[in-house]
Amino acid sequence: MEKLQLPPKPEKSALKKIRAVIILILVIALYVWTFTSINIDWGRAIERSISNFHRVVPKLFSPDWAVAGKVGEAMLETIFIAFAGSLMAAILAVPLSFLAAQNMMGGKVGSTIGKWILSAIRAFPDLILAILFVVAVGPNAFAGVLAIAIGSTGMLGKMFSEIIESIDMEVVQAMEANGANKIQILFYGVIPQITPEFLSYAIYRFEVDIRASSILGIVGAGGIGTMIIFASSNRNWNEMGMILLAIVIVVTVIDFASAKIRRKIV
Amino acid sequence: MTTKNTLAQKTMPLYPAKTKIQVTIIFFVVLGIYTYSMIKTQEDMVGGFGGALGNMYTVIEKFFPPNFAILPAIWDSMMQTIQMAIIATTIAAILTVPLAVLSAQNITTFKPLYYLTRTLLNLLRTIPDLVLAVIFVGLFGIGVFPGILALTVFSLGILAKLISETIESVDMNPLEAMRASGGNVFQVIWYSLVPQIAPQFTSLVLYVFEINIRASVVLGMVGAGGVGLILNQQLKFYNYPNAMTVIIVIFATVLIIEYVSNKLREALL
Numbered sequence: 001m002e003k004l005q006l007p008p009k010p011e012k013s014a015l016k017k018i019r020a021v022i023i024l025i026l027v028i029a030l031y032v033w034t035f036t037s038i039n040i041d042w043g044r045a046i047e048r049s050i051s052n053f054h055r056v057v058p059k060l061f062s063p064d065w066a067v068a069g070k071v072g073e074a075m076l077e078t079i080f081i082a083f084a085g086s087l088m089a090a091i092l093a094v095p096l097s098f099l100a101a102q103n104m105m106g107g108k109v110g111s112t113i114g115k116w117i118l119s120a121i122r123a124f125p126d127l128i129l130a131i132l133f134v135v136a137v138g139p140n141a142f143a144g145v146l147a148i149a150i151g152s153t154g155m156l157g158k159m160f161s162e163i164i165e166s167i168d169m170e171v172v173q174a175m176e177a178n179g180a181n182k183i184q185i186l187f188y189g190v191i192p193q194i195t196p197e198f199l200s201y202a203i204y205r206f207e208v209d210i211r212a213s214s215i216l217g218i219v220g221a222g223g224i225g226t227m228i229i230f231a232s233s234n235r236n237w238n239e240m241g242m243i244l245l246a247i248v249i250v251v252t253v254i255d256f257a258s259a260k261i262r263r264k265i266v
Numbered sequence: 267m268t269t270k271n272t273l274a275q276k277t278m279p280l281y282p283a284k285t286k287i288q289v290t291i292i293f294f295v296v297l298g299i300y301t302y303s304m305i306k307t308q309e310d311m312v313g314g315f316g317g318a319l320g321n322m323y324t325v326i327e328k329f330f331p332p333n334f335a336i337l338p339a340i341w342d343s344m345m346q347t348i349q350m351a352i353i354a355t356t357i358a359a360i361l362t363v364p365l366a367v368l369s370a371q372n373i374t375t376f377k378p379l380y381y382l383t384r385t386l387l388n389l390l391r392t393i394p395d396l397v398l399a400v401i402f403v404g405l406f407g408i409g410v411f412p413g414i415l416a417l418t419v420f421s422l423g424i425l426a427k428l429i430s431e432t433i434e435s436v437d438m439n440p441l442e443a444m445r446a447s448g449g450n451v452f453q454v455i456w457y458s459l460v461p462q463i464a465p466q467f468t469s470l471v472l473y474v475f476e477i478n479i480r481a482s483v484v485l486g487m488v489g490a491g492g493v494g495l496i497l498n499q500q501l502k503f504y505n506y507p508n509a510m511t512v513i514i515v516i517f518a519t520v521l522i523i524e525y526v527s528n529k530l531r532e533a534l535l
Contacts, residue, residue: 031356034349040411048407056405080303087300123520127396127484128513131501136325141307215396218487222307225396232400232488240401244393251392 056237063245064238071227071239075246078223079254081141081216082209085148089209090202092153097160104164104190114161121154126212130221141222148209148216155208159201160194167193200262207251207258214247332510340496340515347492348519350410350485351478354417358425359471361418365426367455370433391423395481399490413490417482421474428470429463436462469531479523483516 098104100114130147137143172189180188217225224243231239281289368374369383398419402412440458449457486494493512500509 030352034352038346038349038353038410040414041409042411045406045409045411049405052405052407056401060401077306080306083299084303084307087296119521119524120517123517123524124513125480125484125516125520127487128497128516131497131509132326132329132513135329135501135506136321138321141309145304145307211392211394215394218396228397228400229488232404235404237404240404244397247394247397248389248392252388255388255392 055235059237060241060244062238063242064236065242067239067242071224071242071246074217074224074227075214075250077141078213078225079210079250081144081148081221081223082206082213084145085213086152086202086206086209088145088149089152089156089205090198092149093156093160094198096153096157097164100157100161101164103167103169111161114157118154118157118161121150122158124151124154126151127215127219130216130219134220139220139222144213144216144221144223147221148213151212152205152209156201156205160198163194163197163201164190196265200266203258203262203265207255210251210254214251328506329510331507332514333507334511336508336511337515340493340512343486343493343496344515344519346410347482347486347494348479348523350414350417350492351475351482354414354421354482355471355475355478357414357418358421358474361422362425362429365422366429366433369426369430372434372436372438373455373459387423387426390419391427393420395420396484396488399485400488403489408489408491410491413482413485413492416485416490417478420481421478424477425470425474428473429467432463432466432470433459465534469534472527472531476524476527480520483520 096114096118099110100118102108102111126147129151130144133143133146137146167190171193172185175185175189213223213225215225215228217223217227218229220226224247227243228240231237231243365383365387368379369387371380374380374383395416399413399416402415406412406415436459440462441454444454444458482492482494484494486492486496487498489495493516497509497512497516500506500512
């Protein structure tokens, strides 16, 4: 019987080989650096977890129903923060996204400026923004609204500008050729193309913001996070179980509803 | 001729009346909830919106100029933060492989198993990273370990979902050809699935690494290690110039890592 043989592999160029080796060395160096300089206190972690396990884990799964009302109220506030914040962000993101999109008003220079603004906003974690706003407007839910609004603007602006860049420009050109002015082009050529996806992303962002706003209370910006920090410092794990249950239920319901709505829009 | 003209002149409404009514109602409902949320969230604010805006300027001024003399003190914990993100991303990337395969509809043909892993991952994703960190700090005590664990669990949920979606969109023909010529499950996965998803896999892992960097800088706020701990201390002492330095360092780190990771991902795809 004839011996079966695999076809010869294509030759790789020397440059590619060298590049692969360099990347490999860099990755290995990164890992060596990471694992040699980080010091995890294994002994303490294990000892603590053994002594704490029965005090924490079973209690998390037996929520304290007595605080259900209070938790519900705080959760409602969290939803309000997320709603107001993401709506503000959706409005703020529109002009920025038109600036950042290459095929709209800004051209190359404007687009670069817009993209820089958006990525600068995105570089701030939500919680850091919340800290700044808590200092500025005091420890209340409105600081949370502002933090969510600014934080989401960065991400939504980026998504929106990508949507604008992907529209069918032939429609716009046809309108231009027919002598339509800028406003007409915007209303009849651009907006009908982008509205469904804009809405879809704004609703998706609301989902993300529910999760984000549930932790803002850790720095004093309102919502259910305030209760999380109290429950953990009082080691009240039954209450924590209730809070977790509330978060899981609300997030699941909103994810589900938003997925339904988005499927209808697009 | 005249009838044709009048037909063209008559402006047809762009959208049917029913849609218009629906959109109007939805618009007012959204506006109503928005107004209510704005009133609710500003309820316990002293001085209202106008007072806050005036206040903002004077308070923000306290943050400047940042005190760069503490940079060397921040450096170590910033590096620790990055290391936490690296370790967590690595562990999540390894653990995600079986989970993603199990929650991809086209590979896991055994329905109950698919639904079980899907539901588990969905539940996992609903819990915010910081809440996980709070619980793990309660369980393991203050330190780096609960932070890494929280990041791992959190990113596992995202990564497994994204990768299972990638797996679901692969070309099934090579897999069927493999199976037809007698390859077992592992051979099919290794020789026809892995080559198809390897670039996307790497790209998604880098993306999750970016998310982890952003998440890990704040983990210290609840005692889970990293640069957030310093930030928390400085804020508690009302030492705003120092806090501002920490914030600027975080900002710069996130920007740099995002830039590098973006370039790498562009080169991959």
